Amino acid sequence: MHELKYLIGYSENVTSQVRLLISKDKLGETLLKKYPVTHTIRTDKALYAYTVDMKNALLKQSQPLSKVIYDDKIKDLHHALGLHTFISRVQGDKHKAKNEIRVASLFKNVPLEFLRMIVVHELAHLKEKDHNKAFYKLCEHMEPSYHQFELDMRLYLTHMDLFGRLY
Template identity: 65%
Template sequence: MPELTYLQGYPEHLQAQVRQLIDQNRLGSVLLSRYPEPHELTTDKSLYQYTLDLKNQYLRSSSPLSKVAYDNKIHVMRHALGLHTAISRIQGGKLKAKAEIRVATVFKSAPEAFLRMIVVHELAHIKEKEHNKAFYSLCCHMTPDYHQLEFDTRMYLTHLDLFGKLYR
């Protein structure tokens, strides 16, 4: 029975359904039926523009983003799926703040919905630092099916661990 590392926080009945898909060798086909194509945002520049568009749509008055990039140093289990950092420093007598978002490189060849979920998650941290009710409300405001996408993303990561690439 495979260990469902990415789904440990979910109820046992959901984990049992995923195990059944794995046992029947259907996890990949279920994911492909829901998400048939990977996105085409494979450069840091396109990822930055994608993130900026979402930020401008939902968080217009929040601090600007100084950097958005794929990061091959993010280990998905240790650092979750992406990282956000806020760096403050004094420059010329003024306090300057930088906000950065980094997305694990494994999501360069994932469905756009999974990338959106990760970007929305990291953008929500600009306003809400903790994973609390306000944080998840903001995530759901930006992406109404946020919780389903998070679960499906974790199924995708499970597929990658067990079977390798889903998309060519």
């Protein structure tokens, strides 16, 4: 049986349904039916604009973003899908702080819902550093379907591991 490394922590009910879809070769078909179209946010400039617009609409009282980019090295180096970094520097008597978000390059060619879930997740780190109850509550506030998109994105990653890309 296939290891479902992206679904660790999910219930036996969920994982058994996924195993059934895999055994019937229906996982990709199910995802394509639910998410037939990929987004058009392909450049770092477009990703920055998308992320800043979302931040300004949902987190008005948060720190500014200095950089938002797609990063080819994230999945391999950090075993993550996105990263939020906070850089603080003191130069003389001035303090400079920068917030950066990096999104794994594999999200250049996926449905908008998956990209939105990753961006919401990284934006939530502007307010909540840890993955605690308040963090996930903020994610749900910004995107009410956050948990469904996260599960479906994990199903997509499972499909990629087993069969390759869908989109």
